[in-house]
Amino acid sequence: MHELQPMHDESPAAAPVKLGRAIVVTSGKGGVGKTTTTANLGHALARRGARVALVDADVGLRNLDIVLGLESRVKYHVLDVLEEQVTLDEALVPDKHSEHLMLLAAAQTREKDDVDTDKMRALILQLRERFDYVLIDCPAGIEMGFKNAVAGAEEAIVVCTPEVSAVRDVDRVVGLLGNKFKPQLVINRLRPQLVKKGKMLSVEDVNAILRLPLLGVIADEPEIIVTTNKGEPLALREEGATAGAYHAIAARIAGEDVPAPTVESKESFFDKLGAFFGGRRP
Amino acid sequence: MIEWLKKMLGTQPSSNTAKERLRLVLMTDHLALAPEIIENMKRDLVDVISRYVEVDRQKVEIDFEREDRALAMMASIPIIAVNRPGGGTPADEAEPTPAAEAPPAAQATASPSVAATPTAGDPAKRKRRKKPSANPATAH
Numbered sequence: 001m002h003e004l005q006p007m008h009d010e011s012p013a014a015a016p017v018k019l020g021r022a023i024v025v026t027s028g029k030g031g032v033g034k035t036t037t038t039a040n041l042g043h044a045l046a047r048r049g050a051r052v053a054l055v056d057a058d059v060g061l062r063n064l065d066i067v068l069g070l071e072s073r074v075k076y077h078v079l080d081v082l083e084e085q086v087t088l089d090e091a092l093v094p095d096k097h098s099e100h101l102m103l104l105a106a107a108q109t110r111e112k113d114d115v116d117t118d119k120m121r122a123l124i125l126q127l128r129e130r131f132d133y134v135l136i137d138c139p140a141g142i143e144m145g146f147k148n149a150v151a152g153a154e155e156a157i158v159v160c161t162p163e164v165s166a167v168r169d170v171d172r173v174v175g176l177l178g179n180k181f182k183p184q185l186v187i188n189r190l191r192p193q194l195v196k197k198g199k200m201l202s203v204e205d206v207n208a209i210l211r212l213p214l215l216g217v218i219a220d221e222p223e224i225i226v227t228t229n230k231g232e233p234l235a236l237r238e239e240g241a242t243a244g245a246y247h248a249i250a251a252r253i254a255g256e257d258v259p260a261p262t263v264e265s266k267e268s269f270f271d272k273l274g275a276f277f278g279g280r281r282p
Numbered sequence: 283m284i285e286w287l288k289k290m291l292g293t294q295p296s297s298n299t300a301k302e303r304l305r306l307v308l309m310t311d312h313l314a315l316a317p318e319i320i321e322n323m324k325r326d327l328v329d330v331i332s333r334y335v336e337v338d339r340q341k342v343e344i345d346f347e348r349e350d351r352a353l354a355m356m357a358s359i360p361i362i363a364v365n366r367p368g369g370g371t372p373a374d375e376a377e378p379t380p381a382a383e384a385p386p387a388a389q390a391t392a393s394p395s396v397a398a399t400p401t402a403g404d405p406a407k408r409k410r411r412k413k414p415s416a417n418p419a420t421a422h
Binding site for chain 1: 294295296297298300301303304305307308311312
């Protein structure tokens with residue numbers, strides 16, 4: 001596949017407006033939590049006072065609206081804007097909870113090939129003029145939908161679960177992106193108990209293979225399912241380990257020097273010893 | 283080493299299996315080659331080097347290492363003997379024949395200093411002598 005070109009500021013001379021950052025959230029494999037991660041990081045960034053636009057690039061399989069709880073408010077979508085049926089302002093949906101957050105939904109009844117890559121690139125640039133962050137929720141796969149989602153981005157967040165298939169696909173996607181997108185890793189759905197028992201790849205295992213800057217680790221929490229059911233992303237909460245993890249990742253994206261959030265997965269020597277003696281300790 | 287550990291510990295955690303499988307699959311993914319092609323490449327590599335120096339085929343090790351975004355092939359090819367400069371070359375690229383194999387063998391015994399390599403030893407020499415005699419046999 002040909003090299004993908006990230007969108008960089010091309011006219012530094014004529015740039016009075018400070019452009020926001022366009023970050024594509026991608027993974028290759030489906031079902032690893034790209035949309036959930038996009039929604040939560042969007043809220044976590046908006047909570048910091050940043051102006052955030054979330055763009056659903058999964059044309060034909062739109063979901064970001066329902067995860068955000070905005071499905072009833074969507075009137076127009078990204079293709080309406082690209083095809084100049086409506087203005088960007090008409091299509092942007094304000095969030096229910098955060099005044100800093102807006103959604104540009106995907107078209108549900110159209111196909112990924114309907115998107116004009118150059119127009120998509122121009123649209124993202126337009127959004128960057130108005131928002132501090134433009135998070136693009138990339139569809140699964142590495143075909144046209146991926147290329148369109150990546151077209152206007154200049155950075156990438158790759159979401160990976162601790163599974164062989166997800167790691168392999170992320171490896172492929174990172175190879176396609178190249179270093180220009182400065183891909184950073186979010187490890188999603190980690191189950192520390194399984195890691196402890198040697199039944200799940202650890203954060204170290206995954207990143208020994210991927211070798212990417214780690215933004216943070218999100219545990220496999222039932223609460224994430226519950227909040228998705230309700231359309232109220234977990235990152236809206238002030239309390240809780242997982243909400244805190246999203247907040248920390250947002251802080252790291254913003255350039256704050258905070259440690260990458262992780263979940264307890266380290267096994268001490270005495271744990272191993274205990275396990276070896278079948279739980280009976282002298 | 284890994285095999286030895288497996289034997290010692292009985293079964294290994296499935297996460298280790300996952301790790302090992304991933305490592306191997308990504309190696310081949312990155313090379314975009316099938317495993318048998320790697321074996322062929324190893325054989326051809328040793329064949330080419332064997333035209334110039336005598337190598338211990340049994341101990342040839344080829345490995346792939348990934349550093350950052352790059353993949354490196356590491357080959358360890360123990361040399362048993364180096365022919366005297368200007369001396370009779372071993373068999374060029376022609377099929378090895380018993381006659382062509384004779385000079386290097388004679389050379390090695392005549393001047394042991396030339397054949398001084400870390401792996402040069404009696405067992406290795408015996409192995410080496412066995413080999414040339416085996417090759418023409420299969421060629422016939």
